[in-house]
Amino acid sequence: MMDKSLLTRLLWARGLRAFADGYVSLLLPVYLMSLGMGPFEVGAIATATLLGSGALTLVVGLHAWRFHYRTLLLAASVLMAATGIGFAAIQDFWPLLVVAIVGTLNPSSGDVSVFLPLEHALLSRSVQDADRTAAFARYSLTGSLLAALGSLAAALPDHASSWLHTDKQFAMQMMFVLYGAIGMVCGLIYRTAPLRLESQLQTKPAPLHKSKRIVYTLAALFSLDSFGGGFVVQSLIALWLYQRFDLSMTVAGTIFFWTGLFSAFSYLVAVRFAKRFGLVNTMVFTHLPANIFLVLVPFMPTLGWAIALLCARSALSQMDVPTRSSYVMAIVSPDERAAAASVTAVPRSLASAVSPLFAGYMLAISAFGWPLVIAGTIKVIYDLLLLGMCRKVPPPEEQES
Incomplete structure (x- = not known):
């Protein structure tokens, strides 16, 4: 059993990164457009951030x-700090594209960074x-x-511009500097982890071996979900809301604050659902209606209806996050967990990396919201495939029951 002090450090670091991702994902399209870029460049x-x-x-x-x-x-953590400084200091498209590829910036509301497989492996122990x-x-x-x-916090540049009479673009650059500073704070949190805990936890993780087949199957399924996502x-939902309404x-920050709260409390419900109905059933039967709501959002005639469906979607769509992570960690041996977390988490970045490019193009030629319709449809297909393929591989706690 891991000492609680290390678990607390993981939660602090996760929360700080989520806070930074929460405002950066909303500021990113506005900041890039203030530099003279359009929806396609956004x-x-x-795409570059997710691919990198x-x-x-x-x-x-894997290593x-x-x-x-x-x-x-x-x-x-050092790379996160450098990413924040890079986005604050560079204003041209091509250099920013390079920083996006090699850095840790996250345009989504969830964690898709290099931190993920490492923390999942530690948390599962x-x-x-x-x-x-x-x-x-x-x-x-x-x-x-925290997200x-x-x-x-994405509204801070607006407030700084009106209250302090500062340039809004400069205020947004300072928010990227803050992103970098948060990366350094996360590094300090990891740095102070007790050495004895490190030695207890470092029970020589290994590359995939006996779990390779099921992990690759899950990776293929998750890649489909991520492509839709x-x-x-x-950042692109925010861009659509900016354009449409x-x-x-x-x-926008207030809207995503409430959708974030709905997502957060859904995690607690997910635990109860998983204990009663199983991990796979919880993943599928909460995700499926959420994706139907997503398809319907662009057809809403008013902002109020669109917000209502986005909130309803948020209340259901993230229940598969802790259950999916738990399921992956459950069906592989402890020494394979870092590799399994990586191989199944990477599709959330790689498979989804191409999609924003298409979504940006769609939003450049139409404000209707075709990216939301396409995303929801793909995710419904994923849900049905997941249900058919993973029901036959229950986690240990469900086998015992």
Whole structure:
């Protein structure tokens, strides 16, 4: 059993990164357009961030067994700090595209970074099988609550511009500097992890071997879901709302604050559902109606109806996050968990990396919201495939019952 002090550090680091991701995902399209870029360029940079994060996450996950987890987490924190400084200092498209590829910037509301497989591997060792889903729910809840607060912080440049009479673009650049500073704080949190805990946890992780087939099957399924999700990363939903309803940053931040809260508390419900109905059933039968709501959003005649469906979707769509993470960690051996977390998490970046480019193009030629329709349709197909393929592989706690 892991000492609670390390678990607390993981939750603090997750929360801080989520806060930064929460405001960056909303500021990114506005900031890039203030630099003279259009929806297509915004989509291209979102694609670059996801592609780069996916590639780096895959490399780290497959080779994590060669290094101490803490060393890799410290290196990722330094990269996060450099990413924030890079976006604050550079204003041209092509250099920013390079920073997006090699950095840690996240245009979505969830964590798709290199931190993910490392923290999942550590978190899965902190609890017994029966409590694992609850631990992942707590981890996800922390991220969603802080991401929701981060969404409200996206309005700070607007307030600074009106109250302090500062240039709005400069205020947005300072928010990217803050993103970098948060990366350094995360590094300090990892740095202070007790050495004895590191030695206890470093029970020589290994590359995939006996779990390779099921992990690759899950990776293929998750890649389909992620491809659909790439059409509706938070930066692009925000861009669609800006275009369709001419929203201010303050209103957009408030909307995503509430959707974030709905997502956060859904994690607690997910634990109860998983215990009663099973992990796979919980993943599918909460995700499916959420995706139907997503398809319907562009057809709503008013902003109020669109917000209502987005909130309803948020209340259901993220229940599969802790259950999916718990399921992957459950069906592989402990020494394969870092590699399994990476191989199944990477599609969230790689498969979704192409989608924002198409979504940006669609939004450049039409404000209707075709990316939301396409995303929801693809995700419905994923849900049905997941149900058919994974019901036959229950986790240990469900086999025992």
